[in-house]
Structures are given as structure tokens and as C-alpha cells.
Amino acid sequence: MPAPITPPPKLRMAVVGGGIGGLCLALALSKHSDIQVDVYEAAEQLKEIGAGVIFWERTWEVFRSMGLSDDLTEVSGAPIDPKPSVGFDYFRSDSPNAGHQFAQFKPPCKLLGLTKRLLHAEIILQDGCIRFHRAHFLDVLIKHLPEGIAHLKKRLLSYEDTDHGITLNFADGTTASADLLVGCDGIKSVVRKQMYEAEAAKGDPKLLQFIDPVWSGTMIYRALAPAERLFEACNGRRHRIMDDAAVYCGKNKHIVSYAVGKGATTVNIVAFATNPEDEGKTYDGPWVTGCSADEVRNHFVDQPLVWALHCLKPLPFYTKGQVTLLGDAAHAMLPHQGVGAVQAIEDAYLLAGLLGDAAVTKDTLQHALHAYEATRLPFANARMAGSRMNGLMYEFNSEHGDNYETLAPAITSQWNWQWENTAEDEVQKALLLMRGRIKTMPVASRGSNQ
Structure with missing residues (x-):
């Protein structure tokens, strides 16, 4: 008996970049x-560069739907349970006197795995931040990735977008083809560069300003410290950051710290130093380099790194033709709200939800990409602006200065978007937009596998 014939795929997807966003998209698809x-x-x-990454219940619901929550629980830096939890404690810490807490962010109670439409129910969860070492988090994604999907040592040089599909040209001389290219290749995205250069060449040179990242005027010192050193420094007492994340604020500088790794065995330390007048200037030198431990604290941290903190200007579009952008390639933002990875994951979740819909074929693909951009671009750009504002507030450079009566509620209100709806709500909104556009197409133009 002849073997059954496997029909060709309705779409062939090329994902350039194997970071958090690219792998989440591949897993979902x-x-x-x-x-x-x-x-x-x-x-x-x-692999991932960086130490810690944090998530909230909004993103945890995405992980549940993708079948990742059990394995992620195993490598989390703190127990994941329904106990009341603090998001962040904020301390004024730049004076000779002992620092004092001036704000505390406590996520609101919400339904465990349900939406806000059912607020009369009795089962509630107090959302705290869920913390991971980035390498451990990425390992879980890799574990779930089907064999044969990832192709390593494939550095993209350029792509060709034609009526017959996408051709990718790699540095090793090989090529690949696809129906859709998704650029998940980070803040220095090759895909974004070619996309915006091509559009600028059509008569809009102002688009060139969106290619290169801009320096924020901030240098950050990042390091991991063994938790036992913190116990030693505290004379055997348990420091507050072993349980709750903390932000230590000062004029033009602040420090974020929290425990990561299974069993909270490691302390993630990120120290920011800002010269506001340098924002937007060109930074000469490598963006990330090693620095002497003396620059941070020789007796406390191991192998610190210093980063020149760059970000993108908010992009006016993500998609042209059969090419779109995702994650840092689309909206590399400052880390002051810790949601850069979250936005990449939501990009991936929403785009996969659209492309997996039965209404999407090669002929209707443009409507899926339109819905993705129309939904995600304003949302992610708002997070970019909010994250920058957080940095200003943490270093007392916002309109609130150090007026704690207005500063404290302004800081905590920055998180409201996390609870106003869910990632699944955003998917459903995008699906409604896409299906509405597809319905207006002539039936003969919708593809043969409708």
C-alpha cells in the first residue's frame, strides 16, 4: 500500500534570530x-546575553497555553504560587543616611487563569513577578523546540522579496526560501536595516533614522553574585531581595536587584548610571565589554559587564511585503520596566495566533501581517515610552522630581497595562481585524485552501 501523501504546507516561515522572540514564535507555530x-x-x-528576566501573570498565561509552565516552574527563581506577593520595593538610597522606602508596587488580585470579565468569582491570585536566569529560561524553550527547526551558523546578509516568495542569502554562501520572513534578529537587525533602506530609497530619506539604535546616555553594570555572599554581607540574615525585587533609587543612578536561578541561588544586580545630556549622542566604543571588578565591588560580584544602553526610536511600521519584524528588531526598549522579553513573547504569541488561523493562506497573508502590525506596534511603542519614563522617575528626573507623594503613585500606575486585558484578548482583537479584512476580499482571491 503506498504511503500517504503529505500535503505541502500552506505557509513556509523563515525566522531569522534564535533568541527569546524567535524561539517563542517557532514553538507557537x-x-x-x-x-x-x-x-x-x-x-x-x-544562547541569551544577560542575567535575569522577569514575568507576570499576563505572560505566565501565555506560557500555560504553550505547554511551558511546568518546565519553567522547575527553573524559576522563586516559588510560583497564589500567595500575596510584592512586585517591587522602591528605596531612596543616594544619601549618607540609611535609605528609606518611598513606594511599593503590589500587583492587583486577579483571577487564576481567567479574565477580568468574571470578577465575581472567588478564586484569585495575587500576581508577583516570576524571575528566571535567562540561560535557564532559554533552555526550556530549546527543550520544547522540535528537531530540525533550528539552523545554526546562518548569518543573514540580505533577502529578496519577490512575487514568488522570499530568498534569504547567508554569509556561508547558502540560500533558503520562504513565504514569509520574520526578523527576530535583535537591536542591530539586518532585516530592519534592509527594510528601511529600501523604503527610504523610494523617496522618504527620514526613514533612515529608524535603522540605527540610539544611546540613552546610560551605562549599566551587570553582574551575578552567589547568594551566599549576600548572606555573609548581612551577617547571616536573609536580605529582602531574596524574596522581593527592589529598586534602589538615586539622582542620575539606580540599582535593580532580585534573586534568580532554581532555589534563588544567585543575585542579579543591574546598576545604572546616567548623564541625561548624553541621550541621543553617538557612543564611541563597544556596547558591551568586561570591566574590572573594582568598578563595581571587588568583594561582592564576579565577572561584571558594562553596557552602553541603547534603544530604538519608535518605528512607524513593522511590515513591508512578505517581511515583518518582531521583538528587539521592532521595538528594542530601555529595560526600566523589564518588559522587553515580554513584548517579544507577546509579538510571537499574537503573530502565531494569526498565521495559524484557517483563514490565512498565501493569498490572505497580507491581512494577517496588517492585523499584527496594527495591534502590536502601538502597544509595544507605548511600552517603549513607559519604560523610558520609568528610568526618569527612578533617577528623579521626571516632572515629579523627588516629590514622593506624586512620584510613588506615578511609578506604580506604570504597570496598569499588565492588568487591563490579557495577551489572549489582544490575539482575539487582531483576529477580528484580520477576518474582517479577509471577508471583504473577492472569494476567488482568498486561496485554494479556504
């Missing part, structure tokens, strides 16, 4: 048997 997914990563292995 791999659930759809009629979509072929290939991830092309320039490095020799899938």
Missing part, C-alpha cells in the same frame, strides 16, 4: 502542522 518553520541563527549555539 510548530503546533500547526500546515506551517513549516525554520529558525536561522548566526551563532554556533542558541
Whole structure:
């Protein structure tokens, strides 16, 4: 008896970049048997730069739907349970006297895995931040990635977008083809550069300003410290950051710290030093480099790194033709709200929800990309602006200065977007937009597999 014939995929997806956003997109798309997914990563292995990453219940619901929550629970830096939890404590810490707490962010109570439409129910969860070492988090994504999807040492040089699809050209001389290219290749995105150069060449040179990241005027010192050193420094007492994340604020500088790693064995330390007058200037030198431990605290941290903190200007579009942007390639933002990875994950979740819909074919793909951009671009750009504002407030450079009566509620209100709806609500909004546009198409133009 002849073997059954496997029909060709309705879409062939090329994902350039194997970071958090690219892998989450590949995982979400791999659930759809009629979509072929290939991830092309320039490095020799899938890895993440950085130490800690935090999530809230909004993103945890995404992980549940993707089947990742059990494995992520195993590597989290703190127990994941329904006990009341603090999001962040804020301390004024730049004076000779002992610092004092001037604000505390406590996420609101919400339903465990349900939406705000059912607020009369009795089962509630007090959301705290869920903390991970980035490497451990990425390991879980890699564990769930189907074999054969990831292709390493594939550095993209350029792409060609034609009526017949996308051709990708790699540094090793090889090529690949796809129906859709998703640039998940980070803040220095090759995909974004070619996209915006091509559009600028059509008569809008102002678009060139969106290609290169801009320096924020901030240098950050990042390090991991063994938790036992903190116990030693506290004479055997348990420091508050082992349980709750903290922000230590001062004029033109602040420090964020929280525990990561299974069992909270490691302390993530991120120290920011800002010269507001340098924002937007060109930074000469490597963005990330090692620095002497003396620059931070020789007796406390190991192998510190100093980063020149860059971000993108808010982009006017994500999509042109059969190419779109995701994650830091689309909205690399300052880390002052800790939601850069969150936005990449929501990008991936929403785009996969659109592309996996039965109404999407090669002929209707443009409507899916329109709905993705129309939904995600304003949302992520708002997070970019909010994250920058957080940095100003943490260093007493916002309109509130150090007036704690107005500063404290202004800081805590910055998190409201997390609870106003869910990532799934955003998916449903985008699906409604896409399906409405597809319905207006002539039936003959919607593709043969409708």
C-alpha cells in the first residue's frame, strides 16, 4: 500500500534570530502542522546575553497555553504560587543616611487563569513577578523546540522579496526560501536595516533614522553574585531581595536587584548610571565589554559587564511585503520596566495566533501581517515610552522630581497595562481585524485552501 501523501504546507516561515522572540514564535507555530518553520541563527549555539528576566501573570498565561509552565516552574527563581506577593520595593538610597522606602508596587488580585470579565468569582491570585536566569529560561524553550527547526551558523546578509516568495542569502554562501520572513534578529537587525533602506530609497530619506539604535546616555553594570555572599554581607540574615525585587533609587543612578536561578541561588544586580545630556549622542566604543571588578565591588560580584544602553526610536511600521519584524528588531526598549522579553513573547504569541488561523493562506497573508502590525506596534511603542519614563522617575528626573507623594503613585500606575486585558484578548482583537479584512476580499482571491 503506498504511503500517504503529505500535503505541502500552506505557509513556509523563515525566522531569522534564535533568541527569546524567535524561539517563542517557532514553538507557537510548530503546533500547526500546515506551517513549516525554520529558525536561522548566526551563532554556533542558541544562547541569551544577560542575567535575569522577569514575568507576570499576563505572560505566565501565555506560557500555560504553550505547554511551558511546568518546565519553567522547575527553573524559576522563586516559588510560583497564589500567595500575596510584592512586585517591587522602591528605596531612596543616594544619601549618607540609611535609605528609606518611598513606594511599593503590589500587583492587583486577579483571577487564576481567567479574565477580568468574571470578577465575581472567588478564586484569585495575587500576581508577583516570576524571575528566571535567562540561560535557564532559554533552555526550556530549546527543550520544547522540535528537531530540525533550528539552523545554526546562518548569518543573514540580505533577502529578496519577490512575487514568488522570499530568498534569504547567508554569509556561508547558502540560500533558503520562504513565504514569509520574520526578523527576530535583535537591536542591530539586518532585516530592519534592509527594510528601511529600501523604503527610504523610494523617496522618504527620514526613514533612515529608524535603522540605527540610539544611546540613552546610560551605562549599566551587570553582574551575578552567589547568594551566599549576600548572606555573609548581612551577617547571616536573609536580605529582602531574596524574596522581593527592589529598586534602589538615586539622582542620575539606580540599582535593580532580585534573586534568580532554581532555589534563588544567585543575585542579579543591574546598576545604572546616567548623564541625561548624553541621550541621543553617538557612543564611541563597544556596547558591551568586561570591566574590572573594582568598578563595581571587588568583594561582592564576579565577572561584571558594562553596557552602553541603547534603544530604538519608535518605528512607524513593522511590515513591508512578505517581511515583518518582531521583538528587539521592532521595538528594542530601555529595560526600566523589564518588559522587553515580554513584548517579544507577546509579538510571537499574537503573530502565531494569526498565521495559524484557517483563514490565512498565501493569498490572505497580507491581512494577517496588517492585523499584527496594527495591534502590536502601538502597544509595544507605548511600552517603549513607559519604560523610558520609568528610568526618569527612578533617577528623579521626571516632572515629579523627588516629590514622593506624586512620584510613588506615578511609578506604580506604570504597570496598569499588565492588568487591563490579557495577551489572549489582544490575539482575539487582531483576529477580528484580520477576518474582517479577509471577508471583504473577492472569494476567488482568498486561496485554494479556504
